[in-house]
Amino acid sequence: MSKVASANERMAATFDTDRLMHELGQFRRFHVMNYFLLALTVFAAALYAINYVFLAADVPYRCVVPECETFNSTEYSPPWLDAALPAGGRDRRCSRRSPLDPQQSCDGATFSEELQECDRWLYASNDTIVAEFNLGCQEWKRTLVGTIHNIGMLVSLPIFGYISDRWGRKRALILSCTLVGAIGSLKAFSISYEMYVIIEFLETLAGASAFPAAYILTIELLGQDKRVLTTAFLGIVLVIGGLSFAMLAKTFSYWRTFILVVYPPSLLFLSYIYLLPESIRWLLSKGYKEEAVAIIMKAVKMNSVTLSDETMKQLNEEKQRPVEQKKEDPEQQGLWMQVLRSPIIMMRLAICSWWWITCTFVFYGLAINSVSLAGDKYTNYMLVVSVEVIAVVTNALVLDRVGRKRTLLVAYTVCGLSCMAITFVPKSLPWLVTVLYLVGKIAITQAFSGIYMYTSELFPTHARHSLLGFCSMVGRIGSIVAPQMPLLAIYVEWLPSVLFGAAALVAGGLMLTTPETLNTRLPDTIKEAEQIASRKIRPAPPTDDIQMNDSRL
Incomplete structure (x- = not known):
């Protein structure tokens, strides 16, 4: 790490950003405006998160029988039809029979018992890419999209974690939100399955970091006592976005129309260059004191508050001059070198990664399976999303x-037991399966919602997005595997539920190995993050003498 970075970290360690955030008043005009701007990005992220559930959804189709109909x-x-096709299952969609007498009308014809593989299909609906790109009897191609x-x-x-920690939360957020709008729109003009999946990859590559960036910007805008409310607020926005996604998909059922x-x-998020301020915490941790002071003074004016003398003294002090540092501190290394030198942070990183794998695997696995339940797929999806409110509250x-x-x-334990129990429910009690399914969905949503905040509190400011991004990146192993669970269920029906349950129970056990972060301030350095377990990190400042608005959003 350079002398400048070394000095910046020392400045971050001495400046009490939590007290500053309390003094600014956390629910006044400046903050509410930023909450609204950030909520729009989270709402948009919910629309794109798992759009393949409907855009690449299965549709009814059957073989074309050339002896009885034209192509x-x-x-x-x-x-x-019933005489020409097998009784049911995959064979009915992928195999057919031929009339014994091709000259006879099919209406009264007798068909052979020998099955032939289909080479053409007729689709009941053209709303998804399955019909558009003729993916009949190629289920693996459909699930591969997810x-x-x-x-x-x-x-x-x-990638975006590095951009966020190196060049700022605001830049990462705007870049992610606008690129997903530009690249995602191109999917509507896909002329082949291969083109579609390539754009799907590029779209997600560009836009997957919108929610993490928005979450970190929001949580760094607040003091420690409002982090839970932040998580709940963004959780509700995600639910609203998920419900809107299902309603839009039902209204604009043709996949190209939905995309357009x-x-x-999302291209309108370019305006955030002028509307959204950078994270004050990030600016101070990086030593950009002048930029931070400008935003702080704007917030003071908009919120009509007065900062304490101690805070004003800290803000007005001349920035530390790194040129005065004659020698580079040998203990100060690059970000990942610091992490590698800290067994505590390395252990947390490994444990957090498993938590994230579990959350994405179970959360997306249950969401994907929801459209396979009996009844209208849009209604089922909205029901599964709606119960997430219970977890958030x-x-x-x-x-x-x-x-x-x-x-x-x-949360992890209840989810694990619920998913495991599904395996033992008799088929004569489908309502009990649904109840256990929803209980598991509520529990994993509660874990997923809380793990964002808990992971953020375990890592220091100057590396928070990078380490959170690493955990989330490794966690995507779970969401990569989740779309394949419906295929696995074809061969071993009970195995997906067992895998969901086992992963959740292991995650719950690992929760016993990490420290409690309740009533601790966000750590700004690696050393402070290590000291959370020993409670040596400075507590959050008292709020009794700070004038602020305690109203809830």
Whole structure:
């Protein structure tokens, strides 16, 4: 690490940013405006998160029987169909019978028992890419879209994590939000399956980091006592975005139309260059004191607050001059060298990665399977998304009272037991399967919502997005595997539920190995992050003497 970075870290360690955030008043005009701007990016991210659930959804299709119909036939259920196709399952979609007498009308014909593989299909709906790109009986190609989508997320997160920590949260957010709008819109003009999946990868590569960047910007705007409310607020926005996604998909059911309606508006996020301020915490941690002071003074004016004399003294002090440092501190190394030299941070990084793998694997696995439940797929999806509100509200009520560790431990355990129990439910009790399914979805949503905050609190400011991005990147292994679970269920019906449950129970056990972060300030340095477990890190400043608005959004 350079002398400048060394000096900046010392300045971050001495400047009390939590007290500053409290003094600015966390629910006044400046903050509410920024909450609104950031909420729009989170809402947009929810529209794109798993769009393949509907855009690459399965549709009813059957073999074309050339002896009985023309290749351009549009009649999906002619009278002779049941005699020409096998009884059910995959064979009915991928195999057919031929009439014993080709000269006889198919309406009264007798068909052979020998099955032939189909080479043409008739689709009941052209709303998804399955019909558009003729993916009949190629289920692996359909599910591969979700896997490619999540591989893009895996690649994206470390890249944008580095951009965020190196050049700023604001730049990373704007870049991610606008690129996903530009690249995603190109999917509507795909002329082949191969073109579609390539653009799907590039879109996710560009846009997967929008939510992490928005989350970190939001949490760094607040003091430690409002982090839970931040997580709940963004969780509700994600639910609203998920419900809107399903309603838009139902309204604009043709996949090309949906893309052209949903993606282009994201180009408007370019205006955030002028509307959204950079993270004050990030600016101070990087030594950009003049830029930070300018934003702070703007916030003071908009919020009509007065900073304490101690804070004003710190802000007005001349910036530390790194040229005065004669020798580079041998203990100060590059970011990843610091991490590698810290067994505590390395252990946390490994544990957090498994938490994220579990969250993405179970969360997306259950969401993907929801459209396969009986009934309207859009209604089912909205039901599964709606129950997430229970998890978000529960977190808001208990995380600041019970603590992060206990809450997440219970969430992982309940999820694991619910998913495991599904395996033992008799088929005569489908309602019980649905109940356990929803309980598992609520629990994993609670864990996913809380793990963002908990992971952020375990790592220091100057490396927070990079390390959070690393955990999230490794976690995408779970979401890469999740789209393949419906295929696995074809061969071993009970195995996906067991895998979901086992992963959650292991994650719950690992929760016992990390420190509680309740009532601790966000660490600014590696050393402070290491000291969380020993409680040597400075507590958050008292708020009794600070004038602020405690109203809830």
